Amino acid sequence: MTTQTATPGCNDAGNGRIIASVVGGTAPYTYRWDAPGNPGISTKTILENVPSGAYTFTVTDVNGCSQTNTYVLDNPEPMAVSLVTASSSDPTCNGASDGVLRVQTRGGVAPYTYTWNTGQTGSQVTGLAAGNYTVTVTDAKGCTVVDTYELFEPAPVALSLPEIITLCPGQTYQVSLQNIGPQYTWTKDGAFFSNDREAVISEAGSYALTATTFKGCTVTASTEVIVSSDALNADFLLVDKGVVGDTISAIELAFPAPENIAWKVSGTDEDRTLLSEPGFYEQQIVFHKAGLYTVTLHASSSTCQDSLIQTIEIFDTEQEAQGGRQQLGYQDKNEIAHALIYPNPTSGAFKVHVKLKKPGAASVSIRNSFSIEALDSQTKSGDDQYTFVFNLKDLTYGVYFAVIETEGHTRVLKMIVK
Secondary structure: OEEEEEOOOOOOOOOEEEEEEOOOOOOOOEEEEEEOOEEEEEOOOEEEEEOOEEEEEEEEOOOOOEEEEEEEEOOOOOOEEEEOHHHOEOOOOOOOOOEEEEEEEEOOOOOOEEEEOOOOEOOEEEEEOOEEEEEEEEOOOOOEEEEEEEEOOOOOOOOOOOOEEEEOOOOOEEOOOOOOOOEEEEEEOOEEEEOOOOOEEOOOEEEEEEEEOOOOOEEEEEEEEEEOOOOOEOOEEOOOEEEOOOEEEEEEOOEOOOOEEEEEEOOOOOOEEEOOOOOOOEEEEEEOOOEEEEEEEEEEEOOEEEEEEEEEEEEOOHHHHOOHHHOOOEEOOOOEEEEEEEOOOEOOEEEEEEEEEEEEEEEEEEEEOOOOOOOEEEEEEEEEEEEEEEEOOOOOOEEEEEEEEEOOEEEEEEEEEO
């Protein structure tokens, strides 16, 4: 008995074949092919379209004489495709199409052909944006393997400027930017203005900034600068009621941030005591007599000036104040020993350090001058000092304040977002 065998063309394929030739004995013959768990799969001399495995062939002649042989069809080595990470890369910049994928193949029979869902061929494809890419590899026998790879979009590089910058005549604004690359180009009304990262602006116009990052990405931002003698708006926080002996805080919120401020409170030194240093953004006042008082803020920057007057009514008793003591800005007792915002001015990432006279809970809420709703807030307890960490990336240029509250004590700190 002789045989001819053909293993399956591809790994786990079902196209294997065995051909048996019988000599000797006395014809006619009967034939039987068996496989483990699958007896009697064929009664011919040719066994075809079978996978790899062991097959037993039995031939019997007319006299009942028989012979049995077992043949094994090997399973070809599987093909496998893998990513060559050292030669592959995501797009360099957000929105770019310079990604690269390179794969390698083992197993099967070389040479291999590569077909990508982009229409490109070859083991390496270039000019790719972020996304999923599928490659089909075919070897010399027509065996195939398919795999998919993903390229990821880099995060955009942050470069932001205030939408509008308002200046007084003669005033300057220095742009403060994180160092994102080696090259910066400013234009004013379409003409070249500066190559400085932190440019100094003093004239009205439309400014555009183009920056090249350390990876070679291009990022742009723009702002409109307005110069006006009416640019400065004086504003401050003040409660409208208080009690004799209370420490009342007036918090300056002028915008844009003034270069100089001055406070004036009606009455004499017998009527009230001013606790803060001249020119400080927070004026603390202790009133000694009941009555109606006016608090005036005068703010100036270069040639711009503006003033605002508010009134506060002081009562002899807490009941007469009818709840005004609980409004923002009231100082009841000095439970907050120290409070500080840093850095200030800030770009949106800052810390608020609070030290209490004794252990207790403290909360900090960040607000702007247009809404009493908190932009963010945090609470801590169990200690006598805390550091609150904030990272408010979407804050626009302007004046904000941190409201620090403990049991019976409120303090307001002014903060400038640049």
